[in-house]
Amino acid sequence: MSILVVGSVALDTIKTPFGSCEDELGGSASYFSMAAGHFDKVKLVAVVGTDFPKKHIEFFESRGVEVAGLQVADGQTFRWQAEYGFELGEAKTISTCVNVFEHFHPIIPDQFKQSEYLFLANIDPSLQLEVLDKVGGSKFVACDTMNFWITRRHKELLQTIERVDAFILNDAETRQLTGEPNLIKAAKWILSMGPKMVIIKKGEHGALLITPEFKFAAPAYPVELLFDPTGAGDSFAGGFVGFLARCGDCCEDSLRLAVIYGTVMASFAVERFGVRRLAEIDTFTILERLKELKKLSEFEIQPV
Amino acid sequence: MSILVVGSVALDTIKTPFGSCEDELGGSASYFSMAAGHFDKVKLVAVVGTDFPKKHIEFFESRGVEVAGLQVADGQTFRWQAEYGFELGEAKTISTCVNVFEHFHPIIPDQFKQSEYLFLANIDPSLQLEVLDKVGGSKFVACDTMNFWITRRHKELLQTIERVDAFILNDAETRQLTGEPNLIKAAKWILSMGPKMVIIKKGEHGALLITPEFKFAAPAYPVELLFDPTGAGDSFAGGFVGFLARCGDCCEDSLRLAVIYGTVMASFAVERFGVRRLAEIDTFTILERLKELKKLSEFEIQPV
Numbered sequence: 391m392s393i394l395v396v397g398s399v400a401l402d403t404i405k406t407p408f409g410s411c412e413d414e415l416g417g418s419a420s421y422f423s424m425a426a427g428h429f430d431k432v433k434l435v436a437v438v439g440t441d442f443p444k445k446h447i448e449f450f451e452s453r454g455v456e457v458a459g460l461q462v463a464d465g466q467t468f469r470w471q472a473e474y475g476f477e478l479g480e481a482k483t484i485s486t487c488v489n490v491f492e493h494f495h496p497i498i499p500d501q502f503k504q505s506e507y508l509f510l511a512n513i514d515p516s517l518q519l520e521v522l523d524k525v526g527g528s529k530f531v532a533c534d535t536m537n538f539w540i541t542r543r544h545k546e547l548l549q550t551i552e553r554v555d556a557f558i559l560n561d562a563e564t565r566q567l568t569g570e571p572n573l574i575k576a577a578k579w580i581l582s583m584g585p586k587m588v589i590i591k592k593g594e595h596g597a598l599l600i601t602p603e604f605k606f607a608a609p610a611y612p613v614e615l616l617f618d619p620t621g622a623g624d625s626f627a628g629g630f631v632g633f634l635a636r637c638g639d640c641c642e643d644s645l646r647l648a649v650i651y652g653t654v655m656a657s658f659a660v661e662r663f664g665v666r667r668l669a670e671i672d673t674f675t676i677l678e679r680l681k682e683l684k685k686l687s688e689f690e691i692q693p694v
Numbered sequence: 695m696s697i698l699v700v701g702s703v704a705l706d707t708i709k710t711p712f713g714s715c716e717d718e719l720g721g722s723a724s725y726f727s728m729a730a731g732h733f734d735k736v737k738l739v740a741v742v743g744t745d746f747p748k749k750h751i752e753f754f755e756s757r758g759v760e761v762a763g764l765q766v767a768d769g770q771t772f773r774w775q776a777e778y779g780f781e782l783g784e785a786k787t788i789s790t791c792v793n794v795f796e797h798f799h800p801i802i803p804d805q806f807k808q809s810e811y812l813f814l815a816n817i818d819p820s821l822q823l824e825v826l827d828k829v830g831g832s833k834f835v836a837c838d839t840m841n842f843w844i845t846r847r848h849k850e851l852l853q854t855i856e857r858v859d860a861f862i863l864n865d866a867e868t869r870q871l872t873g874e875p876n877l878i879k880a881a882k883w884i885l886s887m888g889p890k891m892v893i894i895k896k897g898e899h900g901a902l903l904i905t906p907e908f909k910f911a912a913p914a915y916p917v918e919l920l921f922d923p924t925g926a927g928d929s930f931a932g933g934f935v936g937f938l939a940r941c942g943d944c945c946e947d948s949l950r951l952a953v954i955y956g957t958v959m960a961s962f963a964v965e966r967f968g969v970r971r972l973a974e975i976d977t978f979t980i981l982e983r984l985k986e987l988k989k990l991s992e993f994e995i996q997p998v
Contacts, residue, residue, distance in 0.1 A: 429998055477875035571781035573898065574916045594877065595899035596911070607900070607990050609911030612878045636998050646993040677997055686911050687991050689950040693981055694733055694940050 391635040392431045394528075395422045396496045396521045397511025397624070399436040399446075399460065400468040404663065406618050407476055414664040415446045417468065418511035418534065421621035423455045424668040425628025425655040426509070428676060429636040433502045435459035435521075437494045439467040453669060458499045463490040478616050498524045507635040509627060510554070512536050515546035522553050530640060532556040532631050534623065540567050552584035555640075558627050560591045573598065574605075589630065589649065591623050591656075599649045604642055608649045609687045611657035611679060618663050622656040625668060629655030654679045695939040696735045698832075699726045700800050700825045701815025701928070703740040703750075703764065704772040708967065710922050711780055718968040719750045721772065722815035722838065725925035727759045728972040729932025729959040730813070732980060733940040737806045739763035739825075741798045743771040757973060762803045767794040782920050802828045811939040813931060814858070816840050819850035826857050834944060836860035836935050838927065844871050856888035859944075862931050864895045877902065878909075893934065893953065895927050895960075903953045908946055912953045913991045915961035915983060922967050926960040929972060933959030958983045 397419030403412045423432045433456040440462060450457050466489040472481040496517055503525055510518040510533035518533055531554045539547055540563060547567075551557050557580055561573060568576040577588045577600035587601040592610070599606040630652035637644050654676055661667045701723030707716045727736045737760040744766060754761050770793040776785040800821055807829055814822040814837035822837055835858045843851050844867060851871075855861050861884055865877060874880040881892045881904035891905040896914070903910040934956035941948050958980055965971045 479875075571783075572918060572920060574918045592899060595896060596913070598916075605916055605990055606993070607913030607916070608993075609900070609913070609991075612902075612909055612911070614876060614878045616876060633998060637996070643994055643996075647996055650993055651998075673998065677995075680995055684993070684995055686909055687913075689910070689912075689954055689988070690947055691981075691984055691988055692941070692947075692951055694937060694955075694977065 391506045391638055392433060393426050393507040393509065393631060393635045394433045394435065394498075394502050394505035394525065395419050395426070395509045395511055396435040396517070397422060397509075397513055398468055398491060399434075399438050399442075400470050401442070402620065402664065403469070403471040404473070404618060404620060406474045406478065408617050409663070411663040413469075415449065416470065416620060416664055418513070418624045420665055421624035421659060421668070422509055422511055422628040423450065424453060424665040425625040425659065426632035426635070427453050427455055427628075428655070428671070428673065429629070429632030429651070430507075432456065433459060433505060435496050435498060435502065437461040437463050437490050439463060439465045439490045442467045449669070459497065459502055461494075461497060463493070465490040472620070474619065478619055481620065496521050496524070506530070507631055508532070509631050510534065510550070511624060511627070515539050515543045515550045518550045519546060522550070530555050530631070530634060532558055532627065534558045534627055535563065537563055537566055548583060551580065554584075555586045556589060557585045557587075558589040558591065558623075558630070560593070560623060564590050574600070587645065591626055593619075593622070597626065597649055597653060599645060601645070606646045606649060608653050609683065611653055611683055612686070613657050613660060616660050619660050621659050621665070625659035626652040626656040629653070650680060650683055651676075653683060695810045695942055696737060697730050697811040697813065697935060697939050698737045698739065698802075698806050698809035698829065699723050699730070699813045699815055700739040700821070701726060701813075701817055702772055702795060703738075703742050703746075704774050705746070706924065706968065707773070707775040708777070708922060708924060710778045710782065712921050713967070715967040717773075719753065720774065720924060720968055722817070722928045724969055725928035725963060725972070726813055726815055726932040727754065728757060728969040729929040729963065730936035730939070731757050731759055731932075732959070732975070732977065733933070733936030733955070734811075736760065737763060737809060739800050739802060739806065741765040741767050741794050743767060743769045743794045746771045753973070763801065763806055765801060767797070769794040776924070778923065782923055785924065800825050800828070810834070811935055812836070813935050814838070814854070815928060815931070819843050819847045819854045822854045823850060826854070834859050834935070834938060836862055836931065838862045838931055839867065841867055841870055852887060855884065858888075859890045860893060861889045861891075862893040862895065862927070862934070864897070864927060868894050878904070891949065895930055897923070897926070901930070901953055901957060903949060905949070910950045910953060912957050913987065915957055915987055916990070917961050917964060920964050923964050925963050925969070929963035930956040930960040933957070954984060954987055955980075957987060
C-alpha cells in the first residue's frame with residue numbers, strides 16, 4: 391500500500407522550559423511522514439520556499455519519503471514561532487508567517503494519484519476538498535483540522551468531513567465543532583455528518599476511537615520526559631494511518647491497534663524537538679513501547 | 695473483611711441542566727458507603743443534625759450500612775447547595791453550611807476499631823489524623839482530600855498521606871499539591887511522601903494508578919447520560935476499597951481490577967441525583983459494565 395499526505399512543511403522556532411530550536415523542520419506533513427514512514431511508503435505533497443534547506447529534502451528522501459510533490463515556490467517557507475510554558479500545555483504563538491503557503495494549491499503528481507491511503511493534514515479545508523477532487527479511489531481517507539478552520543471555514547470543513555473515512559481531531563476541537571460538551575455525544579454528531587469513524591485525541595489523557603459499531607479508549611503513554619509537544623497530533627495520525635496501510639485492512643482489531651500505534655508515535659515525537667526522535671527510533675523500539683501500553687491498560691475480570 | 699469510612703453525610707441541593715433536587719442525601723461518606731456496600735460490610739462514622747430525616751438512616755440500614763458511628767448532634771445537618779452548567783464540569787457552589795460538622799470529632803465505636811479496611815473520606819486532615827490515632831491495625835488505609843485542605847491544612851495533609859496505603863485525588867489536586875504539571879512526576883513525588891500507591895482520578899478521562907512497581911491506566915466509562923457529577927470521586931473510592939476488601943488482597947491484578955470497579959461505581963453514581971442509582975443497581979448490572987470497560991480498552995498486539 392502507499393500513503394499520500396497533503397499538508398504543511400514548515401520551519402519552526404520553538405522555546406520550551408527545556409531548550410529552544412530555530413528553523414527546525416516542522417509542519418503537519420513532516421511529522422506525519424516521519425511517523426507513517428515507519429510503516430509504509432509515504433508520498434508528500436506540500437510547498438516550501440526557495441530558502442528551504444536542501445538538507446531537509448535529503449532528510450525526507452533518506453527516510454524513504456517521496457518528495458516529487460514538494461513544490462518549491464518563490465518566497466519564504468512557512469514559519470511558526472512559539473513558546474510553551476512550564477505546563478507544556480497549549481503553545482503560545484509568537485508569530486505565524488504563512489509565506490509561500492498563502493497561495494498554495496496542492497499539485498498531485500500523476501504517480502501519486504492512485505494512492506490507496508490519503509491523509510489530509512491540517513490545512514485549509516478548501517484545499518482538502520481540492521485534493522479529494524484530484525485524488526480518486528483511495529481506499530481510506532483520513533483528515534485532521536484545527537480551531538482556526540472550524541471558525542473560518544466551517545462550511546468547507548463539513549463538506550470535507552462528509553467525504554472522509556476517519557476524522558481525527560482533539561477534544562477541544564470536538565467540542566468547538568459540535569457545541570456539545572459530552573465527547574461521546576459529540577462524536578455521534580460527527581458520525582452523522584458522514585465519516586465512518588471519529589478519533590478524538592486527548593493529549594495526556596489518551597485517545598478515543600468511535601464508530602457506529604464500537605468504541606475504543608486508548609491510554610496515553612505516560613511520558614515523563616515531555617520535551618516539546620509540537621507535532622504530537624500529526625505523529626499520532628502518522629502511526630494510525632501508517633499501521634492501517636501496512637496491515638491493509640480496517641477491521642475492528644486493526645483499527646484499535648492503529649490507535650495504539652498512533653499513541654506510540656506521538657509519545658516518541660514529544661521527546662525531542664521536531665521530528666528528530668521519530669527519525670531515530672526503529673521497529674524494535676516501537677514494539678517495546680507498544681507492549682508497555684498493553685501492560686499499562688491490561689486487567690483481568692474477576693467477579694465479586 | 696469490613697470497611698470503616700469516616701467522612702461527611704450531607705443534605706445537598708443541586709441544580710443541573712437536567713433537573714434539580716433539594717436536601718438530597720449526599721456527602722462523601724454516603725456515596726462511599728453506597729458504592730462499597732455492593733462489595734462488603736460498611737461501617738459509617740459521620741455526624742448529622744437533629745433535622746436529619748430518619749428515612750435516610752433507615753435507608754443506610756436497608757443497604758447494610760452500620761450506623762452505630764453516625765452521631766446526631768444538636769443543630770442542623772451539613773448542607774451544600776450547588777449548580778452545574780451546561781458542561782457539567784466543576785460545580786458552582788452557591789452555599790456551604792457546615793453546621794454540626796464545624797465541631798465534629800470522629801467517635802469510633804469500639805466494635806468499629808478493628809476494621810481491616812479504612813477509608814478517610816474528604817474531611818479536614820486533622821480529623822483524618824485523629825481517626826488514624828484511634829483506629830489501629832487496619833490492613834489497608836486509603837484517603838481522599840480536596841483543594842481546600844491542600845491550601846488550608848497542608849502540613850496535616852502531608853502527615854496523613856505519610857500514614858496511608860493509598861492516596862486518592864483528582865488531577866487538579868495532584869498538580870496543586872505537588873506544583874508539578876506532569877502527572878507521572880507528580881505521582882512519584884507523592885509516593886516519596888509515604889503512600890504505597892497514588893490513584894489520580896481524571897473524570898471523563900479515566901484514572902491512573904501509580905505504584906513504585908507498576909502503572910495502570912483505566913479508561914472512563916463513556917457516560918452519555920451524565921446527569922449529576924456529584925459524588926463520582928467518592929463512589930470511585932467505594933468501588934476501589936470495596937473490591938479490595940472483598941477480595942482480601944492487594945496484589946497487582948487486584949489493584950488494577952479495583953480501579954476498574956471504582957470506575958464502574960463512579961459511572962453509575964452520575965446517572966441520577968445523589969446515591970439513588972448506586973442503591974438501585976445489582977451485582978449483575980455492575981458486572982455487565984465491567985465487561986463493557988474491558989471491551990472498551992482491549993487490543994491485541996500484532997507487530998508491523
